[in-house]
Amino acid sequence: MRQLVPVAVLLAGLTVGAQQPSSIDPAAVPVEQEPRHRLVFANEFVRILDVVLPPLYVSQNHTHTYDSVAITILPGIDGPQGLSRIGFAGYARGGYSHVITNQNVSPMRILGVELRGPDHGSAEELPQDEHAPVLANARVRVTRVRLNTGAAVPEHQHANGYVSVVVRGGDGPGVWKWHPAGEPVAPLAAGAQPLELVEVEPR
Numbered sequence: 001m002r003q004l005v006p007v008a009v010l011l012a013g014l015t016v017g018a019q020q021p022s023s024i025d026p027a028a029v030p031v032e033q034e035p036r037h038r039l040v041f042a043n044e045f046v047r048i049l050d051v052v053l054p055p056l057y058v059s060q061n062h063t064h065t066y067d068s069v070a071i072t073i074l075p076g077i078d079g080p081q082g083l084s085r086i087g088f089a090g091y092a093r094g095g096y097s098h099v100i101t102n103q104n105v106s107p108m109r110i111l112g113v114e115l116r117g118p119d120h121g122s123a124e125e126l127p128q129d130e131h132a133p134v135l136a137n138a139r140v141r142v143t144r145v146r147l148n149t150g151a152a153v154p155e156h157q158h159a160n161g162y163v164s165v166v167v168r169g170g171d172g173p174g175v176w177k178w179h180p181a182g183e184p185v186a187p188l189a190a191g192a193q194p195l196e197l198v199e200v201e202p203r
Contacts, residue, residue, distance in 0.1 A: 024063050025097035034062040037112070041178060045119045045161055045202055048176055049112035053102035066094040066114035067139045069200050071165050073111055073174040076104035087167035089134050089142050089198050111165050111176060115139050115202040119161025121181025128156055130188075131199070138203060145197040147190035155187050162201035169195035 031049065032039040036059060041048040047066065053059070053076070070092065075085040094114075102108050130153050134142040147153065147169075158179065166175040169190060179185065188195065 023096060024065075025061060028061040028063045028097035031062045031064050031112075034060045037062065041176070043116075043178065045117050046163055046178065046200075047114040047116065048163065048178075049114065050174070051108075051110040051112055053100070053108040053110075055102060055105050055107060057102045059100045061097055061099050063097040064092065064094050064114075066116060068092055068094065068112050068114045069140055069142055071111045071113070071167070071198050071200075072109075073165075073167065074107055074109035076102055076106045076108035078106070086173075087144070087196055087198060089144075089200070091135055091137065091140060091142070109174060111174060113163050113165075113200045118201075118203050119181045121159045121161070123157050123159050123182045125157065125159035128153060134198070140203055141201045143199045143201075145188065145195070145199065147188060147195040149190050149192060149194055151195075152187055152189040156185050157182065158185065158199075158201070160201050160203075162199050165198045165200070167196040167198055169193040170197070 031037050036051060036053055036057065038050045039047060040050045055076075068091070070090050072085050072088045075082040130145050130147060131143045132146070134144050136142070145153065159181065161181040162179050164177050164179060166173055188197070
């Protein structure tokens with residue numbers, strides 16, 4: 001009997017079935033072998049999966065080995081409820097197998113950042129007012145950057161490596177980048193449209 005996984009990645013119109021939490025089905029395929037879970041980047045610190053679920057898509061049974069953060073790019077539904085879910089970041093512990101179904105009539109897109117290990121640097125990190133905390137635990141820190149039209153953040157530096165994911169504006173929703181520890185971050189500017197980013201730092 002399948003049970004629902006009690007993690008924040010559950011969205012309206014997305015059914016997520018699993019074995020018992022923290023159990024792996026030996027018959028399931030690794031997540032990167034599920035046809036709609038495309039592995040687009042991997043290093044010793046993170047793996048990034050670009051997940052696009054067509055309307056009414058039912059996935060293969062697949063296994064998530066690593067802890068991960070899932071960021072909603074396309075919610076699959078319109079209206080205020082859908083808009084409120086864009087940019088949502090949910091954390092899930094690895095070690096489970098499941099099947100997911102997009103019950104919506106529109107596609108869903110999720111960027112999954114799997115956490116392999118921290119990229120610790122030695123640089124001093126100064127707080128940035130525009131970086132709002134989303135969640136933090138022993139495995140990850142997630143922050144959000146929101147800039148109104150014409151606003152900007154000057155060049156700054158993060159002490160540790162992290163992944164940035166564009167949610168709105170900028171180079172387009174779903175555009176991601178890995179930033180190694182200590183890499184200077186170029187100024188962020190919203191331009192003619194607001195800019196929203198989610199930043200995921202493995203710990």
